[in-house]
Amino acid sequence: MFDTAAALALLQYGDSAYPAGGFAFSWGVEGLAADGLLEGQGHLDLLVAEHLEARWNTMDRILLRRTFAAPDLAAAAAVDRYAEAATPSQQLRDGSHRAGRALLGVSVRQCGPLSTSYRALISADARLGHLPIVQALVYRDAGIGLAAAELLSGWTLVTGLVSAAVRLGTLGHIEAQQSLSSARAVLETLLASEPARDAEPSSFTPLIDIAVSRGPSRHVRMFAT
Structure with missing residues (x-):
């Protein structure tokens, strides 16, 4: 049966207008475009797929x-510390902190109990508040189940990447919709298989990591990552 309440929650929290600060992050799109490594929809589709898969x-x-x-x-804070240790790039760590804490702040203002307690718990440690950890707590506060939370987490990444490309002038709005359609297929395939219960977090996106890490050395930039 169609779950209207769940669908409405996904629409609200997945809306690009949701005030969680996601517009400030390109996650490497800006750096790759500046270096001439991101030209048009084809390149963007490959980048989005790499982000999702790797x-x-x-x-x-x-x-x-x-x-x-x-x-x-x-226990949530222990996962947060793991995320900190498993992210070698300072710029990616900082971006994850900023994005996570922005999302957490919005949920606190909506009186989410887990979010409110977690912000108090991590307030003295600037290393905590990574985005995936905060997403889990915020979505639990919103009554969103695990499967929907995974979908929402992946989709907000996709829309953030595509939106950044549009704002940088890398592609137009129609091409952006085509990229979103391509990303939907990738995300659907990934979500069809659950990770192993003992899976250890890992990533391998060297070009993206380098593009993000070079951000502070660029004279002009639009995004924090």
């Missing part, structure tokens, strides 16, 4: 699932 599915998704299953906030 980082989100093997890293962020695993962290989100662990946090979703965490019995308490201390």
Whole structure:
């Protein structure tokens, strides 16, 4: 049966207008475009697929699932510390912190109990608040189940990447819709298979990591990552 409440929650939290600060992050799109490595829809489709397959599915998704299953906030914080240790790029760590804490702040203002308690728990440690961990807690506060939370996490990454490309002038709005359709197929395939219960978070996106890490050395930039 069609779950209207779940669908409406997905529409709300997956909306690009949701005020969680996602518009400030390109996750490598800007850097790759500046270096001439991202030209048009074909390149963007490959980049989105790489993000989904080699980082989100093997890293962020695993962290989100662990946090979703965490019995308490201390266990969630342990996953957060793992995320910190498993992210070698300072720029990616900082971006994940900023995006996560922005999302957490919105949920706190909506009086989410887990979000409110978690912000108090991590307030003294700037290393915590990574995006996948916060997503799990915020979506639990919103009554969103694990399967929908995974879909939402992957889809907000996709829309953020495509939106960044449009804002940079790399492609137009019609091409952006075509890219979103391509990304839907990739994400659907990934979500059809659950990660192994003992899967360890990992990622291998060297070009993206380099593009993000070079951000502070660029004289002009639009995005934080």
